[in-house]
Amino acid sequence: MLGALIRKNAYYDSVTLMLISQDLKEQAGVQEVLVGMGTELNLDLVRNLEMFSPELEPVGPNDMFIAAKFDEQQTSFQAIETAFDELISKKSADSNGNYQPPTLKSALRQLPDANLVQISIPGQYASAEVEEALNAGLHVMLFSDNVPIEDELRLKKKAVEKGLLLMGPDCGTAIINGVPLCFANAVKRGKIGVVGASGTGTQEVTTLIDKLGEGLSQVIGTGGRDLSEAVGGLMMLQGFDALITDPETEVIVLISKPPAAAVAKKIYDRAKTSPKPVVIDFIGGDAQAIREAGAYPCLSFEDAAAKAVALLRGEPVQDQDSLRMADSALEELLTAELGRLQPEQTKLLGLYTGGTLADEAMKFLGQKTAIYSNIPLSPELALENMPAAGGHLILDLGEDQFTRGRAHPMIDPLTRSEFFSSRVDGQTAIVLLDLVLGYGSHADPAKAVVQSVLEARARLAREGKDLVVVASVTGTDQDPQDLGSSTRTLKQAGIIVMPSNAQAVRLVSRMMEKMHSGAENGA
Amino acid sequence: MPPLSASRISGDLVEYLADSKPHPARVHSLFTRAFNLKVADGCLVSGTNSRGYIAPMGFSFQSLQTSGWPFSLDQELILHPGGVCSASGELLIDFSNAAIWNPSLATIYLPLEQQERCLHLLTRILAGSQNGIFTPLLPGIFGEELPSDLPLHAAFIAPRVFSFFGHLANSEWQAAALDSEGLIGFGSGLTPSADDFLAAILGLYTALPLDVKENKAGFSLVAERILELAPARTSLVSAEMLRHAANGRLPSPHQSLLAALDSGSVFEVEEAARAVLNVGVNSGGDFLFGLLAGLVLMAEAKMVLCDQIKEIDQC
Amino acid sequence: MALNDLFTQELKVINMGLESFHDELKSQHVQTVQVAWKPRAGGSQKMLSLLNKLKKVSSSKEKAG
Numbered sequence: 001m002l003g004a005l006i007r008k009n010a011y012y013d014s015v016t017l018m019l020i021s022q023d024l025k026e027q028a029g030v031q032e033v034l035v036g037m038g039t040e041l042n043l044d045l046v047r048n049l050e051m052f053s054p055e056l057e058p059v060g061p062n063d064m065f066i067a068a069k070f071d072e073q074q075t076s077f078q079a080i081e082t083a084f085d086e087l088i089s090k091k092s093a094d095s096n097g098n099y100q101p102p103t104l105k106s107a108l109r110q111l112p113d114a115n116l117v118q119i120s121i122p123g124q125y126a127s128a129e130v131e132e133a134l135n136a137g138l139h140v141m142l143f144s145d146n147v148p149i150e151d152e153l154r155l156k157k158k159a160v161e162k163g164l165l166l167m168g169p170d171c172g173t174a175i176i177n178g179v180p181l182c183f184a185n186a187v188k189r190g191k192i193g194v195v196g197a198s199g200t201g202t203q204e205v206t207t208l209i210d211k212l213g214e215g216l217s218q219v220i221g222t223g224g225r226d227l228s229e230a231v232g233g234l235m236m237l238q239g240f241d242a243l244i245t246d247p248e249t250e251v252i253v254l255i256s257k258p259p260a261a262a263v264a265k266k267i268y269d270r271a272k273t274s275p276k277p278v279v280i281d282f283i284g285g286d287a288q289a290i291r292e293a294g295a296y297p298c299l300s301f302e303d304a305a306a307k308a309v310a311l312l313r314g315e316p317v318q319d320q321d322s323l324r325m326a327d328s329a330l331e332e333l334l335t336a337e338l339g340r341l342q343p344e345q346t347k348l349l350g351l352y353t354g355g356t357l358a359d360e361a362m363k364f365l366g367q368k369t370a371i372y373s374n375i376p377l378s379p380e381l382a383l384e385n386m387p388a389a390g391g392h393l394i395l396d397l398g399e400d401q402f403t404r405g406r407a408h409p410m411i412d413p414l415t416r417s418e419f420f421s422s423r424v425d426g427q428t429a430i431v432l433l434d435l436v437l438g439y440g441s442h443a444d445p446a447k448a449v450v451q452s453v454l455e456a457r458a459r460l461a462r463e464g465k466d467l468v469v470v471a472s473v474t475g476t477d478q479d480p481q482d483l484g485s486s487t488r489t490l491k492q493a494g495i496i497v498m499p500s501n502a503q504a505v506r507l508v509s510r511m512m513e514k515m516h517s518g519a520e521n522g523a
Numbered sequence: 524m525p526p527l528s529a530s531r532i533s534g535d536l537v538e539y540l541a542d543s544k545p546h547p548a549r550v551h552s553l554f555t556r557a558f559n560l561k562v563a564d565g566c567l568v569s570g571t572n573s574r575g576y577i578a579p580m581g582f583s584f585q586s587l588q589t590s591g592w593p594f595s596l597d598q599e600l601i602l603h604p605g606g607v608c609s610a611s612g613e614l615l616i617d618f619s620n621a622a623i624w625n626p627s628l629a630t631i632y633l634p635l636e637q638q639e640r641c642l643h644l645l646t647r648i649l650a651g652s653q654n655g656i657f658t659p660l661l662p663g664i665f666g667e668e669l670p671s672d673l674p675l676h677a678a679f680i681a682p683r684v685f686s687f688f689g690h691l692a693n694s695e696w697q698a699a700a701l702d703s704e705g706l707i708g709f710g711s712g713l714t715p716s717a718d719d720f721l722a723a724i725l726g727l728y729t730a731l732p733l734d735v736k737e738n739k740a741g742f743s744l745v746a747e748r749i750l751e752l753a754p755a756r757t758s759l760v761s762a763e764m765l766r767h768a769a770n771g772r773l774p775s776p777h778q779s780l781l782a783a784l785d786s787g788s789v790f791e792v793e794e795a796a797r798a799v800l801n802v803g804v805n806s807g808g809d810f811l812f813g814l815l816a817g818l819v820l821m822a823e824a825k826m827v828l829c830d831q832i833k834e835i836d837q838c
Numbered sequence: 839m840a841l842n843d844l845f846t847q848e849l850k851v852i853n854m855g856l857e858s859f860h861d862e863l864k865s866q867h868v869q870t871v872q873v874a875w876k877p878r879a880g881g882s883q884k885m886l887s888l889l890n891k892l893k894k895v896s897s898s899k900e901k902a903g
Binding site for chain 3: 100101102103104106107108110111113114115116117118119120121129133138139143144163164165176177179180181182218238242245246248411439440480
Binding site: 011012013017018019021035036037039040041042044045048049061062113 | 551552553554557559651675676679705706707708709710711712713715717755756757758759760761803804805
């Protein structure tokens with residue numbers, strides 16, 4: 001049977017026209033379908049295939065047509081027309097104007113030479129999709145969290161067996177062949193390769209490498225649990241091996257929170273045999289063991305970036321362990337900034353969107369004073385244990401308890417704005433924060449921060465108070481948000497912008513020392 | 524609602540509106556990332572927020588800006604130098620902050636060895652792309668045998684493409700002009716595949732230097748014939764694209780690709796070609812196919828565009 | 839090893855989940871397809887495990903055949 005329909009002056013973009021014809025062809029009983037604009041030559045093709053029916057007579061070049069040949073035992077033209085209408089309405093509902101296949105398998109038909117699947121669906125459904133992707137020989141970037149650890153282990157074993165990457169679960173950052181995935185920055189390509197179990201840590205290190213003038217070969221993510229006893233560092237080792245073999249990579253950086261002892265040992269063993277220099281930032285990990293493995297331990301992400309660059313350039317490798325600011329400039333800054341505070345303003349409030357950056361801040365500042373947090377260094381410093389009289393507080397706003405029902409604060413800056421309103425009070429002296437730019441992140445986080453700061457300052461001004469705000473920006477000038485213009489926006493609002501989180505933290509540490517000694521002198 | 528602010532506007536649209544008269548228009552077609560306005564005299568003006576994209580007689584917005592267009596299909600509008608207004612005079616789109624983009628192609632001078640490199644590179648990119656109705660015909664433009672299992676559309680159009688191609692190669696302009704009738708408007712898509720192919724060839728020929736005059740004069744016969752036939756044989760959107768291409772104006776990604784060919788930078792060519800492939804589903808591939816066909820023709824016709832020509836041109 | 843092969847290929851991505859990731863890739867001219875993912879079996883865990891079993895059975899049959 002033949003059937004045809006015409007939509008007068010109907011314009012659908014090419015993607016829609018072509019994919020709808022593909023989908024209609026897959027309907028049961030449909031033998032052939034042509035969809036297109038009703039031009040003379042397209043009708044020639046219809047005639048050529050002996051699919052011309054009288055309904056097509058009035059069609060013109062500005063009309064869309066469908067001509068179908070089908071088995072009337074199995075379907076009717078009406079059913080085809082209904083299917084078409086459904087496809088069109090489904091398509092107009094989707095936001096970017098492209099047809100979207102419903103499953104991985106149908107997506108592979110559309111992009112048969114795809115080599116990587118990026119998954120960010122709810123965690124309880126993710127394992128099945130990862131398995132399917134690995135079975136199809138595809139590398140996986142798994143952004144979803146809440147994936148059971150047994151699944152992670154099983155799937156990573158499968159990935160290793162097949163020589164594939166399974167980056168994640170809960171992996172936020174990777175740059176493969178120069179393409180930033182999920183949350184990653186526009187960094188130069190170059191000769192430093194990174195395997196990171198911490199997303200923001202990786203972003204901080206890679207952007208700092210970029211700022212120092214070098215580039216990245218590959219940046220592989222593993223997900224936060226990879227170096228746990230249970231998972232055994234499968235992906236870190238897999239990535240490490242790949243970078244050792246990769247001819248583009250000359251220096252290797254490994255980033256993770258301190259791994260389980262057995263896992264650390266495996267990594268050190270591998271580092272011992274690495275023909276390329278290895279920089280290891282296990283954020284507060286065992287520096288001596290790292291040195292014994294012939295690798296370079298780090299004091300901060302900033303230090304990791306500097307060491308990697310020095311090794312690449314054949315320059316001496318030195319610890320970056322100080323605040324890079326001339327004493328006189330520092331003194332001037334401290335006097336000016338702290339001079340605007342009232343004596344009862346003594347508390348630090350850290351509002352971080354990047355969890356690992358919050359961790360880095362606490363590990364440094366927590367050496368001298370108690371810092372409460374939702375990701376505390378030790379259980380007695382948990383948020384709920386903070387005394388009613390107040391204390392120093394650093395929050396990771398990306399943790400589940402704050403993000404329920406809304407996007408991560410790197411995407412939705414409103415979360416932090418709310419914390420500015422609720423947590424900045426008459427005792428707050430310093431707000432320490434991060435700004436993470438790059439693909440995936442909010443289009444203009446600087447603007448949101450400035451707005452919060454102005455509001456908080458206006459509120460405090462009624463009590464005759466002010467606020468010191470110290471920030472660092474993780475990003476590059478090539479990022480969609482632009483490091484330079486974000487920094488300017490912050491500075492114009494009187495926010496102190498430091499070149500790295502480590503520098504921001506060191507400055508805050510000096511401020512707190514000064515406030516403390518000032519308070520003692522005053523008493 | 525504040526008006527949408529256009530970030531770029533094409534120079535030909537600025538000129539077109541420069542008479543300061545209000546131009547009545549109607550919303551002709553709406554897509555998620557683009558729309559077309561049909562001005563009373565029949566020409567189309569397009570707006571888009573696809574990143575980096577702008578077309579002749581068009582304007583663009585910052586990508587990701589706008590959650591919807593401020594008008595509906597068939598709505599009456601007024602275009603003037605300051606922007607687009609509703610019939611009641613409310614400003615819907617503001618041109619005052621837009622930077623002017625020049626849609627005209629610069630002359631390209633391709634030394635022979637560079638032509639070969641570009642041919643190589645583009646062939647590799649296109650063959651690996653799975654994009655384009657014409658792409659399965661690639662072996663044919665290098666004089667090789669076509670695969671026996673060609674897809675439907677490719678099989679239908681193959682004899683016509685190679686007849687056209689052969690006539691161009693032999694400078695048989697009349698015959699090529701006649702062939703074009705068998706191509707215009709063919710294929711899937713809002714701009715049918717063959718039109719993308721023709722636009723590439725039109726664009727390439729118009730961008731050649733003056734010294735290949737003989738070829739240009741001959742080719743203008745073909746171009747005229749295409750423009751004569753297009754309004755009745757293809758969609759308005761496509762006919763407008765052909766008209767612009769024949770006058771040396773292409774959308775920004777296509778224009779950048781021609782410029783990149785001339786720059787000699789493999790990296791730039793690759794980047795620009797991929798951007799073109801991202802246009803539509805097959806549109807980019809069919810354009811690239813046309814460009815490849817054109818480059819092969821140039822090489823065969825010994826249209827060696829050497830530095831000497833460049834000097835003559837610049838005198 | 840397939841992993842290092844990846845480093846020499848053009849990255850082509852299927853995105854399943856947050857559409858903004860798909861948009862970001864497209865804006866960088868990376869070839870990408872967005873999957874209109876919905877929980878399979880209408881989100882029912884029981885149906886899901888059944889489906890997975892069915893798949894395993896059919897693939898082992900294929901191998902046996």
